[in-house]
Amino acid sequence: MTKVKICGLQEPEHVRAAVAAGADAIGFVFAPSKRQISIDQAKELAHFVPEGVLKIGVFVNPTYEELEETVHTVPLDYVQFHGHETPDYIATCHFPSIKALAVKSIGDVESGSKFNTDYLLFDAPGTDFQGGSGIPFDWQLLQGHGILENRLILAGGLNPTNVGEAIIRVKPYMVDVSSGVEKNGRKSNELIKAFIQAVKDEERL
Numbered sequence: 001m002t003k004v005k006i007c008g009l010q011e012p013e014h015v016r017a018a019v020a021a022g023a024d025a026i027g028f029v030f031a032p033s034k035r036q037i038s039i040d041q042a043k044e045l046a047h048f049v050p051e052g053v054l055k056i057g058v059f060v061n062p063t064y065e066e067l068e069e070t071v072h073t074v075p076l077d078y079v080q081f082h083g084h085e086t087p088d089y090i091a092t093c094h095f096p097s098i099k100a101l102a103v104k105s106i107g108d109v110e111s112g113s114k115f116n117t118d119y120l121l122f123d124a125p126g127t128d129f130q131g132g133s134g135i136p137f138d139w140q141l142l143q144g145h146g147i148l149e150n151r152l153i154l155a156g157g158l159n160p161t162n163v164g165e166a167i168i169r170v171k172p173y174m175v176d177v178s179s180g181v182e183k184n185g186r187k188s189n190e191l192i193k194a195f196i197q198a199v200k201d202e203e204r205l
């Protein structure tokens, strides 16, 4: 089944809801964002994440010291690089990792081959590439990139209504959502449940 990452969680009730609904991964945003949390908050939230559900930290251009402290304190399973980090920088960090790339053209998709990370997350472009925009990009740009299949995480504007079609068209290893499971700027237990159910329903068809 396509794996699911619920990103930008800030409150215990939403972590619990995501885990109960069957999320495979939980994302904590440490980068400047309306969803940013501190290392101590993430450590508290991590108590609600059982073994087997991945804890992924989202960073934008972090220092090695910041990564090391966060990975060990929370603790995290993966580091998600969401800024302008170079392949060399990521390689020297030696953490299990995900590189996020903003997709405007086929060249952006192809640039993924430069990164020796565990996964590549393809997201919508922002103004200065950050994440959590809630805007989808042209999935057509990812079609036919089967070589990425087991490393491909699809993000950007997914929601309970469009995730089924996204899975059919892109066949990602994992789907990632943040805005699409929020109501009035806050995560919604109902939408988290609906999103994960929509992924499961797609697999049953």
Ligand SMILES: O=C(O)c1ccccc1NCC(=O)[C@H](O)[C@H](O)COP(=O)(O)O
Pocket: 007, 008, 027, 029, 031, 032, 033, 034, 035, 036, 058, 059, 060, 082, 123, 130, 131, 132, 133, 134, 135, 155, 156, 157, 158, 176, 177, 178, 179, 180
């Ligand atoms: O979510 C944020 O606020 C954020 C801020 C800065 C860098 C990355 C951020 N999010 C990373 C994610 O993995 C999001 O889930 C991904 O961009 C998809 O977001 P959305 O389009 O809102 O579903």
